[in-house]
Amino acid sequence: MRTFTASKQNIMSKRYTITTALPYTNGPIHIGHLAGVYVPADIYARYLRLTGNDVVLIGGSDEHGVPITIKAKNEGVTPQDIVDKYHAIIKKSFEDFGISFDNYSRTSAPIHHKTASEFFKTLNEKGEFIEEITEQLYDAEANQFLADRFVTGTCPKCGNEEAYGDQCEKCGTSLNATDLINPKSTLTGNTPTLKETKHWFLPLNKHEDFLKKWILEGHKKDWKPNVYGQVKSWIDDGLRPRAVTRDLDWGIPVPAEGGEGKVLYVWFDAPIGYISSTIEWAEREGKDWEPYWKDENTKLIHFIGKDNIVFHCIIFPSMLKAEGSYILPENVPANEFLNLEGNKLSTSKNWAVWLPEYLEEFPDQQDVLRYVLTANAPETKDNDFTWKDFQARNNNELVAIFGNFINRVVVLTNKYYDGVVPEPSDFTDVDLETLAAVKAYPNVIASSIERYRFREAGQELMNLARLGNKYLADAEPWKVIKEDEARTKTIMYVALQIASALATLSEPFLPFTSTKLKGILNVSSSAVENSWNDVSEKEVLLPANHQIGKAELLFSKIEDKTIQEQLNKLEASKKANEAANKAIEPQKDTITFEDFTKLDIRVGTILEAEKMPKTKKLLVLKVDTGIDTRTIVSGIAESFSPEEVVGKKVTVLVNLAPRKLRGVESQGMILMTETPEGKLVFVNPDESDDVKAGSQIS
Numbered sequence: 001m002r003t004f005t006a007s008k009q010n011i012m013s014k015r016y017t018i019t020t021a022l023p024y025t026n027g028p029i030h031i032g033h034l035a036g037v038y039v040p041a042d043i044y045a046r047y048l049r050l051t052g053n054d055v056v057l058i059g060g061s062d063e064h065g066v067p068i069t070i071k072a073k074n075e076g077v078t079p080q081d082i083v084d085k086y087h088a089i090i091k092k093s094f095e096d097f098g099i100s101f102d103n104y105s106r107t108s109a110p111i112h113h114k115t116a117s118e119f120f121k122t123l124n125e126k127g128e129f130i131e132e133i134t135e136q137l138y139d140a141e142a143n144q145f146l147a148d149r150f151v152t153g154t155c156p157k158c159g160n161e162e163a164y165g166d167q168c169e170k171c172g173t174s175l176n177a178t179d180l181i182n183p184k185s186t187l188t189g190n191t192p193t194l195k196e197t198k199h200w201f202l203p204l205n206k207h208e209d210f211l212k213k214w215i216l217e218g219h220k221k222d223w224k225p226n227v228y229g230q231v232k233s234w235i236d237d238g239l240r241p242r243a244v245t246r247d248l249d250w251g252i253p254v255p256a257e258g259g260e261g262k263v264l265y266v267w268f269d270a271p272i273g274y275i276s277s278t279i280e281w282a283e284r285e286g287k288d289w290e291p292y293w294k295d296e297n298t299k300l301i302h303f304i305g306k307d308n309i310v311f312h313c314i315i316f317p318s319m320l321k322a323e324g325s326y327i328l329p330e331n332v333p334a335n336e337f338l339n340l341e342g343n344k345l346s347t348s349k350n351w352a353v354w355l356p357e358y359l360e361e362f363p364d365q366q367d368v369l370r371y372v373l374t375a376n377a378p379e380t381k382d383n384d385f386t387w388k389d390f391q392a393r394n395n396n397e398l399v400a401i402f403g404n405f406i407n408r409v410v411v412l413t414n415k416y417y418d419g420v421v422p423e424p425s426d427f428t429d430v431d432l433e434t435l436a437a438v439k440a441y442p443n444v445i446a447s448s449i450e451r452y453r454f455r456e457a458g459q460e461l462m463n464l465a466r467l468g469n470k471y472l473a474d475a476e477p478w479k480v481i482k483e484d485e486a487r488t489k490t491i492m493y494v495a496l497q498i499a500s501a502l503a504t505l506s507e508p509f510l511p512f513t514s515t516k517l518k519g520i521l522n523v524s525s526s527a528v529e530n531s532w533n534d535v536s537e538k539e540v541l542l543p544a545n546h547q548i549g550k551a552e553l554l555f556s557k558i559e560d561k562t563i564q565e566q567l568n569k570l571e572a573s574k575k576a577n578e579a580a581n582k583a584i585e586p587q588k589d590t591i592t593f594e595d596f597t598k599l600d601i602r603v604g605t606i607l608e609a610e611k612m613p614k615t616k617k618l619l620v621l622k623v624d625t626g627i628d629t630r631t632i633v634s635g636i637a638e639s640f641s642p643e644e645v646v647g648k649k650v651t652v653l654v655n656l657a658p659r660k661l662r663g664v665e666s667q668g669m670i671l672m673t674e675t676p677e678g679k680l681v682f683v684n685p686d687e688s689d690d691v692k693a694g695s696q697i698s
């Protein structure tokens with residue numbers, strides 16, 4: 001590792017390289033992505049910049065995954081068409097939600113192909129790979145080797161029948177396609193055969209000792225228990241060589257002899273995307289990228305979801321270690337998963353809140369979503385996003401506490417003093433305690449952020465707003481002004497200091513609100529703008545005689561109706577999924593015409609109907625079959641009330657052998673079908689009066 005001279009600026013400042021999981025460009029992103037990775041990373045980066053550190057926040061689109069080639073095939077377009085489309089959508093969502101990337105790149109960029117290619121060559125030349133001819137799953141009909149998402153089967157670890165060839169999404173186990181039990185090609189549905197092919201493998205077993213020492217001994221205390229636990233269980237299971245190449249035509253060509261027709265495994269090239277994105281940024285900014293990846297004083301932090309732990313804690317560090325000139329991550333604060341209304345977020349099932357859609361329906365309310373996702377961040381366990389909670393946190397916290405406090409302060413300052421910060425006189429004990437409490441907040445919030453406890457940090461920010469709201473409510477300047485002008489000035493001065501602190505400290509969490517509030521307080525110019533540490537250290541945050549602007553609403557109440565619309569949308573998704581999941585039954589065995597003529601099916605009319613006592617499903621019907629009036633027991637009570645069916649013309653199989661149901665003999669069967677939602681429907685003759693009971697169906 002190389003050591004670089006300390007930066008010329010603040011000697012106390014540190015250099016941070018912060019990376020965020022590269023989203024697959026096969027669809028837009030949703031709240032799960034934002035909550036798990038991008039909002040926490042953005043809070044972290046913004047906080048570190050505010051405290052004077054040298055920060056680069058890196059992101060980019062992962063454009064080489066097999067899902068992309070599958071989607072392209074399904075839509076009849078090229079993979080490049082797919083990634084161009086979604087890269088633009090994803091990049092815009094990040095900008096819209098204020099994710100403050102210093103660079104957002106893409107793995108199809110030439111700089112990335114070059115960087116990943118060179119990385120592979122270096123490891124290859126150093127003899128860090130093993131080359132092996134192995135038997136891989138092959139789909140003869142599709143003329144293609146099957147790896148990763150091209151094959152599904154049963155997970156050998158947990159029995160999930162829909163595990164993929166690279167990973168089981170249920171238990172998180174990282175797999176090789178040949179590990180799957182009962183593998184099936186996702187291209188043709190065929191059972192694949194085995195065929196020989198040559199691949200390059202990274203011998204993870206060779207790095208086991210290093211990983212044990214570095215993580216299991218070195219990061220026992222500072223890594224999150226969920227991350228540490230997962231890593232430990234993998235290492236304890238024993239690590240095996242892992243293929244870093246694939247038989248595919250979409251990706252980065254393998255730069256080695258015999259690599260024709262093969263590309264780098266997406267999980268080999270994707271994390272190198274962090275490096276290429278940093279290089280792209282440095283070239284644009286006229287900086288040297290290497291200290292950000294090679295100086296041992298740089299802190300490298302990977303923000304990811306729990307499904308990526310193995311790649312960021314075992315595979316990528318082994319690659320970096322093998323290369324030899326790179327630093328290793330200082331921490332990998334992976335989050336668990338966010339659920340939506342109690343169910344797992346799912347792109348294919350459209351069970352999600354999509355960011356572009358959210359912005360259309362809640363324009364200019366990005367901070368509300370950022371706030372709620374932070375408050376519910378799945379930091380230590382899976383967590384649930386519900387629309388009711390979204391509404392409650394907006395209405396009861398952002399509107400009623402934060403917004404209400406700021407609005408009162410600004411409105412009263414304008415009303416009493418034409419928007420000029422008044423001169424305070426003697427401070428009371430409560431004033432002094434309040435001002436001292438404000439000064440403590442930068443450290444309190446910072447301590448939570450630095451330990452990756454963003455929920456806690458967000459709640460501390462809200463506590464500062466609570467402090468302000470309570471101070472004002474207790475001090476009642478709107479009453480005091482009638483008898484004591486000097487005291488009123490002091491109260492308003494203190495409240496304005498709290499408002500100013502909120503403008504600064506809210507920036508990492510609520511960047512749009514912070515900008516708006518700084519505008520209202522007229523503190524965007526350097527003379528009165530405060531840094532994070534100023535809030536603790538400066539005697540005065542907003543000086544007397546400073547002119548502030550007019551009040552503007554920071555947040556607005558969300559009505560029940562708006563929330564109900566969101567719930568209705570989810571309900572519609574649920575129905576559509578149920579319908580889609582209803583499998584079409586395969587055709588039964590062929591029968592002869594003679595077989596068919598054995599069935600005596602006639603038109604009948606229901607004359608009477610009543611519920612079978614003590615059952616949920618059964619109705620006892622009296623049916624006029626034209627031949628006779630007979631009793632038929634029918635399992636339709638969950639779809640129809642007795643009153644609904646009386647008088648109805650129905651189709652009856654009249655020569656079905658009678659059988660007893662709950663002691664009542666049923667003499668025939670009424671023909672029914674079912675809607676996708678499971679509601680029964682009569683198979684009716686046309687409701688024509690010309691068709692009489694007893695007419696035969698043939």
Ligand SMILES: [Zn+2]
Pocket residue numbers: 155156157158159160163168169170171172173
């Ligand atoms: Zn599994």
